[in-house]
Amino acid sequence: MARTQALMIQIATGDPRPISKQIVDAIRMKIATAELATGDQLPSVRGLAQQLTINPNTVAKAYAELTTEGWLESRQGLGLYVATPRQRLNDAERERRLDEAIGRFLNDVIALDYPPGEVQARLEAEFRALAPRKTA
Missing domain, CATH: 1.10.10.10 (Winged helix-like DNA-binding domain superfamily/Winged helix DNA-binding domain)
Structure with a gap:
């Protein structure tokens, strides 16, 4: 149930x-x-x-x-x-949305003047923080 x-x-x-x-x-x-x-x-x-x-x-x-x-x-x-998980978007649409999201992210972050390595490290840390919930 x-x-x-x-x-x-x-x-x-x-x-x-x-x-x-x-x-x-x-x-x-x-x-x-x-x-x-x-x-x-x-x-x-x-x-x-x-x-x-x-x-x-x-x-x-x-x-x-x-x-x-x-x-x-x-x-x-x-x-x-x-709903039961399934491929919700085709590969081309997934690529388009990823490119769009990365563009928005970069536009927001570039003005903060962080070194690229620090931005990447923070992103990786956020992904790792989400991973335990996803696999639990």
Whole structure:
């Protein structure tokens, strides 16, 4: 039996991303790091909207995007669940998104004037910190 998973996510009012994008990114990260497991049930649209004190349409938009991308699956009359992992994007789209993310990252970091080696070391440390959760 799937367990309903409380989503402990926070919305940052100063974040330039729309609230629905913040929700999408937070849920993707929880799934990618195995904090949310395959078959876990997510809160209802209304439940998460109340938790975050936002409009239910915003949550519905985020859930719809995650469902379309294959992160979540809808079970008629039962709710939304974390979908079985599969290749969600083709190789070309994965490459495009990686290039785009690296470009945004570099634009943000270059002005901080850190040596490249230090930036790489910090990135590696962050990946290592995520790895135990993913393999647990």
